[in-house]
Amino acid sequence: MVGMAxxxxxxxxxxxxxxxxAQEERDRVSFTELRAxxxxxxxxxxxxxxxxALVLGREANVRYVAGSxxxxxxxxxxxxxxxxxxxxxGRVHLMTFSASLEGxxxxxxxxxxxxxxxxxxxxxxxxxxxxxLRAxxxVGVDGFTLFMRDLLPTVVPxxxxxxxxxxxxxxxxxxxxxxxxxxxxxxxxxxxxxVAAADRVRPGVTExxxxxxxxxxxxxxxxxxxxxxxxxxxxxxxxxxxxxxxGRLLDEGDLVALAGGVLWAGYEGTLARTxxxxxxxxxxxxxRSLHRRWRDVSDAVxxxxxxxxxxxxxxxxxxxxxxxxxxxxxxxxxxLGHEGPIAGSSHGVDLxxxxxxxxxxxxxxxxxxxxxxxxxxxEDMVLVGAGDxxxxxxxxxxxxxx
Amino acid sequence: MIDAASxxxxxxxxxxxxxxxxxxxxxxxxxxxxxxxxxxxxSNQEYAGVSRAYADAMxxxxxxxxxIVPATGLVHAYTPxxxxxxxxxxxxxxxxxxxxxxxxxxxxxxxxxxxxxxxxRIGIDELTSPMLGLLPDLLAGIELVDAGVATGPARxxxxxDEVECLRVAQRINEIAMYDVEAVLRPGVxxxxxxxxxxxxxxxxxxxxxxxxxxxxxxxxxxTLQTPTTxxxxxxxxxxxxxxxxxxxxxxxxxxxxxNGYHSDFGKTWICSVDPxxxxxxRDCYRRWRDVIETAxxAIKPGRTCGDVVRDVMAVExxxxxxxxxxxxxxxxxxxxxxxxxxxxxxxxxxxxxxxPGMTFVLEPMIWHEGHGGYRSEEVxxxxxxxCERLSTYGYTPFE
Numbered sequence: 038m039v040g041m042a043x044x045x046x047x048x049x050x051x052x053x054x055x056x057x058x059a060q061e062e063r064d065r066v067s068f069t070e071l072r073a074x075x076x077x078x079x080x081x082x083x084x085x086x087x088x089x090a091l092v093l094g095r096e097a098n099v100r101y102v103a104g105s106x107x108x109x110x111x112x113x114x115x116x117x118x119x120x121x122x123x124x125x126x127g128r129v130h131l132m133t134f135s136a137s138l139e140g141x142x143x144x145x146x147x148x149x150x151x152x153x154x155x156x157x158x159x160x161x162x163x164x165x166x167x168x169x170l171r172a173x174x175x176v177g178v179d180g181f182t183l184f185m186r187d188l189l190p191t192v193v194p195x196x197x198x199x200x201x202x203x204x205x206x207x208x209x210x211x212x213x214x215x216x217x218x219x220x221x222x223x224x225x226x227x228x229x230x231x232v233a234a235a236d237r238v239r240p241g242v243t244e245x246x247x248x249x250x251x252x253x254x255x256x257x258x259x260x261x262x263x264x265x266x267x268x269x270x271x272x273x274x275x276x277x278x279x280x281x282x283x284g285r286l287l288d289e290g291d292l293v294a295l296a297g298g299v300l301w302a303g304y305e306g307t308l309a310r311t312x313x314x315x316x317x318x319x320x321x322x323x324x325r326s327l328h329r330r331w332r333d334v335s336d337a338v339x340x341x342x343x344x345x346x347x348x349x350x351x352x353x354x355x356x357x358x359x360x361x362x363x364x365x366x367x368x369x370x371x372x373l374g375h376e377g378p379i380a381g382s383s384h385g386v387d388l389x390x391x392x393x394x395x396x397x398x399x400x401x402x403x404x405x406x407x408x409x410x411x412x413x414x415x416e417d418m419v420l421v422g423a424g425d426x427x428x429x430x431x432x433x434x435x436x437x438x439x
Numbered sequence: 440m441i442d443a444a445s446x447x448x449x450x451x452x453x454x455x456x457x458x459x460x461x462x463x464x465x466x467x468x469x470x471x472x473x474x475x476x477x478x479x480x481x482s483n484q485e486y487a488g489v490s491r492a493y494a495d496a497m498x499x500x501x502x503x504x505x506x507i508v509p510a511t512g513l514v515h516a517y518t519p520x521x522x523x524x525x526x527x528x529x530x531x532x533x534x535x536x537x538x539x540x541x542x543x544x545x546x547x548x549x550x551x552x553x554x555x556x557x558x559x560r561i562g563i564d565e566l567t568s569p570m571l572g573l574l575p576d577l578l579a580g581i582e583l584v585d586a587g588v589a590t591g592p593a594r595x596x597x598x599x600d601e602v603e604c605l606r607v608a609q610r611i612n613e614i615a616m617y618d619v620e621a622v623l624r625p626g627v628x629x630x631x632x633x634x635x636x637x638x639x640x641x642x643x644x645x646x647x648x649x650x651x652x653x654x655x656x657x658x659x660x661x662t663l664q665t666p667t668t669x670x671x672x673x674x675x676x677x678x679x680x681x682x683x684x685x686x687x688x689x690x691x692x693x694x695x696x697x698n699g700y701h702s703d704f705g706k707t708w709i710c711s712v713d714p715x716x717x718x719x720x721r722d723c724y725r726r727w728r729d730v731i732e733t734a735x736x737a738i739k740p741g742r743t744c745g746d747v748v749r750d751v752m753a754v755e756x757x758x759x760x761x762x763x764x765x766x767x768x769x770x771x772x773x774x775x776x777x778x779x780x781x782x783x784x785x786x787x788x789x790x791x792x793x794x795p796g797m798t799f800v801l802e803p804m805i806w807h808e809g810h811g812g813y814r815s816e817e818v819x820x821x822x823x824x825x826c827e828r829l830s831t832y833g834y835t836p837f838e
Contacts, residue, residue: 057680058680096496106677107677108650108651108653108675108676108677109496109650109651109677110496110649110650110651110773111494111495111496111647111648111649111650112481112482112491112494112495112647112649112696115480115564115565116565116566133668134675135667135673135674135675135676135677136667136668136669136671136673136674136760136761136762137664137665137666137667137668137673137674137676138665138666138667138673139665139673139676139677140676140677147666147668150668151668152667152668152669152762153762154762154782155778155781155782155783156781156782156783156784159782178568178571179568180565180566180567180568181565181566181567181568181570181571182564182565182566182585183563183566183583183584183585184585184587186566186571198571199571199572200566200567200568200569200570200571200572201568202539202567202568202569203539203540203568203569206539243642245641245642245644246641246642248641249637249638249639249640249641249642250638252634252637252638252641252648253634253635253637253638254634255634256630256631256633256634256637257630257631257634258630259630259679259680260630261629261630261633261634261637261651261652261678262496262651263496263648264495264496265493265494265495265496266493266494266647266648267493268492268493279522280492280493280519280520280522280523281490281492281493281520281522281523282492282493284644300496364519364534365519374496377539377540378537382537383519383534383535383536383537384537384540384542384543384546387542388537388540388542
């Protein structure tokens, strides 16, 4: 999708002027064009899948198809109709919690925006008033509840309702040029936030303090939305990775895993590093050795991120480096958030084999190595291009790399 | 360990709390005739004692957690976060099921058959795309119903430990808001307020942040705002890097999660080098006080949600935004059943009797078109003979 051809035409800046605000000499991302391009791809996909309408509830799909920015919430968000795309009219309709047009893109008129309602009658009335929806024969949804299973057919009485999240996920995985720019900006924010956490690593600071520093810096840079709020934990010998950040105090000599994810314009920046705590002593030979092992296996997997490679190939690259697989996927797709595991999922090689890398995909490569000296976690964002993969996160590794 | 427990002297017995919640779930399952619950929703899982390492904005950031609750016996957790599956023996904590893929849904069906071989009726809270197509065949002969028939009644009234969790959550939220209020000066940006807030709440040991902090800059007239679907005041608006300027009426709305329980903080502030409410705004505040005192007096066991709404309407017929309500429940979700003064109407709300242990966030708002309005949120729990406030924050600059 994205490549040197577009770059040469000036479509993508070869030396991107990454930042979070606007300056007059150049748009970092043309959101008007990006929304139009995403929407065109979504409607083409509806055509390909023979879908007359999409009823979407998930954050990534709503952003992709409708381009709206709704109130960010995490955790508790069961499926509810939030964006409705109708193929026969080419229109996208929005449900909003605030009743306001703020956050809705300019191309969606007031008449196509509805206020969310707890009242079933009101909700059905809003959905029922959408032009062209009632006649739909096939409707795609990205999630469901049994409540909606009983309700939605009253709005689309003659429609077959099918789950299309896997198809939408596949669509989102291959990025448009402006999406890559957005991901580069998100990567830069994530790095800045991680540095703020790393700078706070010292004996007597708590794990939660590191998380606080990360999120504070992220907000100062203009986005208060994170994709997931991260893991900031001491990795004790013999190297069991705790994912739950606690109130534990850091001590001299600790290895500390730092991982977090931010969102910018909905796009995710994510990375992880492992920092050594302490200023009285240098890393031990064992700790340096762990980091070298991490570097070797990470380089091997990143190098394998080429078009045509499958998740199984990436797992093989990990194994050839001589490291056991951690209890987590080692490669997953990222864009408007997480787009599913690519390598090392809990369902093993069959699912991995179905995941095929294409140019224009952005993946997170995450590896963890453990030993008697503790463990090292690291993660980078990687752009799959026509040729060599490009690391979008470039942050160094601090004391362990000395 | 230094954590948020240090901000309170409250003693919460977490194993007891989880055991009581699981007991309530199983009682509710028996009453609803369910053999098993399959839970994908984070707040229901939390209630069943299976938490996550972090809140996830995207629904599938990491491999989803699935919890199977049999009507009798121990919970099974399928999770990438085994350390957050509490009180369970190792053989009940399994690797995650990729229920976003057909392979994962097939594995889920096998797990259900293994855990409860004789299941006839299953409650499920959320369906993924592949579940929608595959589960009816994979679980042929088994009736699938909404899990809410059991999770709803179980979660309606809180145990003493749960109420204390809500108190701690609210306390942490309020402590952080003192810092935010101190930096609310002309020229500050919304994202800077969020930075102060998030830093402080995490330092105080919160478990998750689950909502983007809201700093709703509210114009004095609906004619000056971005259009809304109903022509009334738009709320809540997402934050960005917007400057807060002299004279802006700011309606913050923030919430955090502490050990599974959501706080809720709403207030009305004026951004100014010398914040002084106009007489009209002071009047809104006075009327808001009348409403809130009326609600406090009305909340008693034995009365219904509808009764409270009627008492308030006798004082102020219009007590909030057109699309909002007088109050919502609070617990493992930031807004949960029961609702008061909502679009559900008296038909539903008259059927819900107040009981000790119910928890509410009261959030009336009094608007004076052309001058703005006053809104504040108050967290209360229903006691044996009335209600107790869990919120303690004041009302500057209106007091």
